Amino acid sequence: MIQLMELTVNGERHDLAIEPRRTLVDVLRHDLGLTGTHVGCEHGICGACTVLVDGAPARACLIFAAQVEGAEIRTVESLSPEGELNDLQQCFSEHHGLQCGFCTPGMLMLAEGYLAEEPEPTTEEIREVVASNLCRCTGYQTIVEAIDDCASRRRAAFQEQLAGSRV
Amino acid sequence: MKPAAFEYHRARSVAGAVGLLTELGDDAKVVAGGQSLVAMMNFRLARPEHLVDITHIDGLSGIRREGDTLRIGALTTHRAVEKAELGDFGVLSRAMRWVGHLPIRTRGTVGGSIAHADATAEWCLLAVLLEARIVAEGPAGRREIPAGEFFLGPFTTALEPDELIVELVFPRPAPRAALTEYADRKGDFALVAAAVDLDADRVVLGGVGPTPVSADCPSSGTSHSRPPVSWADAVAGSLELRDEPGISAHYRRGLVRTLVERACEEASCGC
Incomplete structure (x- = not known):
């Protein structure tokens, strides 16, 4: 059975005619060609497919696309629409928060969603959050440092903005 | 794999x-957050021919305080409970940090967890511990099922196939209650989980039987003094456990003792 649905991904609306058994990650990759989101385990353990659903990090392999009709989906492609690394990606690069890169899109979207909700996390809190996604290369330390550094930079930029608006 | x-x-x-x-x-099958069901469908352990998606129903999510009672809508996510300020029901928020990981908690729902009825699931333990009532709606209207009568076996509940969980009702505050657990890696399914309510003199355990296992304990009195450590020994000693692949009865019993003790300590300080 084919189902018609409309999905909003990275601010763009897409009309789709797909089988209801298509998970969100399969729709992103196969129907929309957004291959930045990776598929790992397909049962919610590895976190490679993490995307944002209405701003919250979620496993795209554990959601049927039909369920998120009407929601705002964001994938790793949204971080750098112009092709330039955003601040979070820059931090991952500077801190060597990736090696093979397979887990990176999931890690980035996890961090993006988490920092938006919790701009001042402790290192321990970051460690606990990234434990949800598997990385077999880095040993996590550099990922934690990258996210921590990005959070600091965003806070500093925010303070600067506040100071600027007071003048 | 891909679901059927x-x-x-x-x-x-x-x-x-x-x-x-x-x-x-x-x-x-009913699908809400899908954090257990979709994984099972991807493995083809579950192959429902029809999926009824309830996530677009308005009014099924939210937390409401009515006097001494707390009502939690079935579609409320674990994350929403974790972030809520629940006062003397704070044990519910604090327990949420044990539910999977953040991206699971943002999607997984309270009602889904109860309906799935994993014997180590935090919501199942909390519901039994705090004598919650599960409100289900079926063709004949609504009924309330006490949590103590709801869990019948592994992944098996008193819910009829044509009933939908709409709400969980917690009838009384639990200012001196706590849940803690152990898994080899944080976020995995617990090997053993322990929930205690010092005011109700009750311990509920996960991972030691096919459903949450409830144990009444000698009264701790109403004082705020140190909780009875003897609970841990009494509960651990009373369990019938068998050696299982990868985990001996001796080890599991040790986990029970340690976790009950930890939960008692946490419950007495409310942290």
């Missing part, structure tokens, strides 16, 4: 969902 093909139905109201479940019968 199914027909997708989107319910817009509780009555609509119940109508679909009645019409479709045993071949239908």
Whole structure:
């Protein structure tokens, strides 16, 4: 059975005619060609497919696309629409928060969603959050440092903005 | 893997969902957050022919305090409970940090967890511990099922195939209660989970039987003095445990003792 649905991904609306058994990650990759989101385990353990659903990090392999009709989906492609690394990606690069890169899109979207909700996390809190996604290369330390550094930079930029608006 | 093909139905109201479940019968499953069901479907451990999606029903999510009672809508996510300020029901928020990981908690729902009835699931333990009532709606209307009578076996509940969980009702505050657990890696399913309510003199354990296992304990009195450490020994000693692949009865009993003790300590300081 084919189902018609409309999905909003990275601010763009897409009309789709797909089988209801298509998970969100399969729709992103196969129907929309957004291959930045990776598929790992397909049962919610590895976190490679993490995307944002209405701003919250979620496993795209554990959601049927039909369920998120009407929601705002964001994938790793949204971080750098112009092709330039955003601040979070820059931090991952500077801190060597990736090696093979397979887990990176999931890690980035996890961090993006988490920092938006919790701009001042402790290192321990970051460690606990990234434990949800598997990385077999880095040993996590550099990922934690990258996210921590990005959070600091965003806070500093925010303070600067506040100071600027007071003048 | 990919799930087997199914027909997708989107319910817009509780009555609509119940109508679909009645019409479709045993071949239908309800999907909400999908954090257990979709994984099982991807493994093809579950192959429902029809999926009734209830996530678009308005009014099924939210937390409401009514006097001494706390009502939690079935579609409320674990994350929403974790972030809520629940006062003397704070044990519910604090327990949420044990539910999977952040991206699981943002999607997984309270009602889904109860309906799935994993014997180590935090919500199942909390419901039994705090004598919650599970409000289910079926073709004949609503009924309330006490949590103590709800869990019948592993992944088996008193819910009829045409009933939908709409709400969880916690009848009384639990200012001196706590839940803690152990898994080899944080976020995995618990090997053993322990929940205690010092005011109700009750311990509920997960991972030691096919459903949450409840144990009444000698009264701790109403004082705020140090909780009885003897609970841990009494509970651990009373369990019938068997050696299982990868985990001996001795080890599991040790976990029970340690976790009950930890939960008692946490419950007495409310942290």
